[in-house]
Amino acid sequence: MPGGVSYIQDLVIDGSEITSQSIGDKSLKTTCADADTIEVSSTTGKLQLKDAGSSKANGVGRADMSKFSGMWIQGTLTASDAAGGVFSAENTYGTNLAVLRVVIQVTTIASDTCTIDIGTAANATTSAATLIDELDVRTAAGVFDNIDDQGTLGGSCLKWPSGEFVNASMASGATAGLVGTYAIYALDMN
Secondary structure, rough: OOOHHHEEEEEEEEOOOEOOOOOOOOOOOHHOOOOOEEOOOOOOOEEOOOOOOOOOOOOOOHHHOOOOOOOEEEEEEEHHHOOOOOEEEEEOOOOEEEEEEEEEEEEEEOOOOOEEEEEOOOOOOOOOOOOOEEEEEEOEEEEEEOOOOOOOOOOOOOOEEEEEEEEEEEOOOOOOOEEEEEEEEEEEEO
């Protein structure tokens, strides 16, 4: 290492600092910054989260949030009359979580009279109504949640034990024709 400088092809190390611009596409700050989520600060030259902007299209997406800051778990509804058949999501995150919100977007209503229950259960094949009780998914398409549409037995906040499930099940009628999505907002309080 003459003069404390080491050369390995295009990589230049001066003492303990990398001084060359070309050290591989996986290592450059500008390559790490995707311009939607992470950017290089024009002030500090360090990587930072990108501001969401006026259209709120940038920054960290809901699927990338930590359970400690609150995370969204989402998926599609299934037209199934089985217990846990409309959707079933397991708490695989290693700790008990608080379910603060369950949002259902019905884009196509069920063909016949139908209500669904949503709640926590020990397994994926048990019906429960502890978050939403008898939500009518035949009358109208729309967005529903456990705050405004919880029904008689539903609740606005619920403990979701590690290894257990949030299930949506047909409560009455038949789910044939039902199309939509769900989102569960959960938070690790530990």
